Amino acid sequence: MQKLTYKTIAAPLKVEIPKIKGSRFFATLFPIQSKQDADSYLEQMRKEYYDATHNCYARRCGVQANQDLFGNRTLSAKLQRSSDDGEPANTAGKPILSVITGEEVFDILVVITRYFGGMLLGVGGLIQAYTQTTKAGLEAIEPVYKPLETKLQLSYTYDQLSSAQYLFDKYECKIAQEHYSDLIQQKILVNLGYLEALKKELTDRQLTFL
Template identity: 45%
Template sequence: MTSTSDDAGRGLPGTLAAAVDHELVIKKSRFLAHLAPARTVEEADAVVARVRKELWDARHHCVALVVGTHADAQRSSDDGEPSGTAGVPMLEVLRHRDVTDVVAVVSRYFGGVLLGAGGLVRAYSGAVSGALDAAAGGGLLLRRARRTVVRLDVPHADAGRIEHLLRDWARTYDAVLEDVAYAQAARFTVLVPPGEVARLRADLAAASSGRLVPAAGEDRVVDLPAGPRPRG
């Protein structure tokens, strides 16, 4: 498949498909990292409030969050740890790993041994890094890309054949075939890399002797599996 800037998603940061937890123990201090999807600051605040309630006996609940399609809003909190030793290092991990719409909460149970500023930085950043590694290993990391919404009405008699074609086409060109809506005709909705819309039109025309003409609509940002992109 020919790569284009549109197909690359214009460098959009990725996100999480679901929450993930990770525990790090350093000199008897326990650092419990909880990362969760959050599309707004309000959603992130709700996650933090829930963690504080569930782990009420932890000494600190340090926070970093990044939200917005282009990582527009970013915040962090040391929650009583020495300034700059917790929230900011956590936030730097989220930035470095290029994720957004994510909130990270690291709750610390003090083990009785002081770690020093450098030790705290390594612990809090390491807890978030470990959680992101766990997310990657569990298939919970998603990449984001811009896709053009293409709709196509197909007579019921041809629906099965065209659905098979579109599923193969979507796998080859990194598109998404949404659920089919059945009414007077079968309506297919395909989320297509902007640079591949013309190719889809040509392939459908070839498969239908020019009878099927898809209609391209708005662009949408979609979440996609983080694995290797298919190649045509």
Template identity: 40%
Template sequence: MEREDRTVYEGGQGEIIEKKSRFIATVKPVKTEEEALELIETLKKKYWDATHNCFAYIIGEGTPLKRCSDDGEPSGTAGRPMLDVLEGEALRDVCVVVTRYFGGTLLGTGGLVRAYSGAVRAGLEASVLITRQKGVKLQVGTDYTGLGKIQYLLGQRGVKILDSRYTDAVELDVLIPDEELAAVEQEITEATSGAAKLKVKETCVFALIGAEPVILEKKET
């Protein structure tokens, strides 16, 4: 997995109106094509009276699986523009369904492309998007003399402290992106003249939601 790995953490729903036609975009994170197809069928049943239920999804790493459907709209006016928005946002493991209720006025090819693209953007704005990163949970053991130096170094790098334990010494659990681990370990070692004890407790995949880290996957070392 590359460092820049964008996906949907929490789906959402957005709606736009174009010449009295309603376009409702439902965005969800999916891991498999089966999950995407299940979502599409669920929404087709929910919006059974809609004129169209068009969809697009991107699933997997490397060369991901990509599918889209115009669901009866003129070819290339719905599914492909929807997929273009997802690709433009560099998202994967995501499915979006845009439900249209016809308002009585034809939009034309260009109007449909703008409407379906705009609906997807509205759906993404209502969702929580994240960038997944590989990282490690590093345990840092120190005496109270070295604590201030370590906290300063971590603060300078924006490294998040997940947990701290204070007894006769101090233990900190910190979350560090993979590519920063070697540098952080070296800086802490130099700042404490080798007194700090460093141990990688687990590897993980994490993301920042706002300023707060959320661990998405983890593996004990």
């Protein structure tokens, strides 16, 4: 049983690298929680840098845990997208996304802004430039590690309250919603790494969950 966390960033950040054959490249990184967040930041960037030659980007939003046949867990993004914004196909957005994925950063939007300097870089040069700029941005962040949680719905009697509270403390559960009637009904947040162990103990103590 191991607590699952994922890496993200806490605040926006901007990093510029030295000019490459006269072209300026800088990375702007944003923490996001949804596609709408990303779209809003992209609109902001396009307005602020309306005179830039390109505003290429990649985003990864949402986190899901995957488990193989041996029980090993890996994390992947629920939604991800990239854009070359007018650069030759796969020379900008894909390299940006590749770096973010390789560094296992989630809930992030990276925009690389380019001001053309008069000299063509070629396909290989563009891939290298966008890769280098993305790496510079990620190297400058102070990563934040957030717990990967899921919701569980419980229903139990008042006599079982002490058992439920014991398990909440043991597995660091947080109550998201609760309702008291003939039964206690609660929605809790539990770390995905603790989920199966918690379910087993709930079953052993005859606490109903969905």
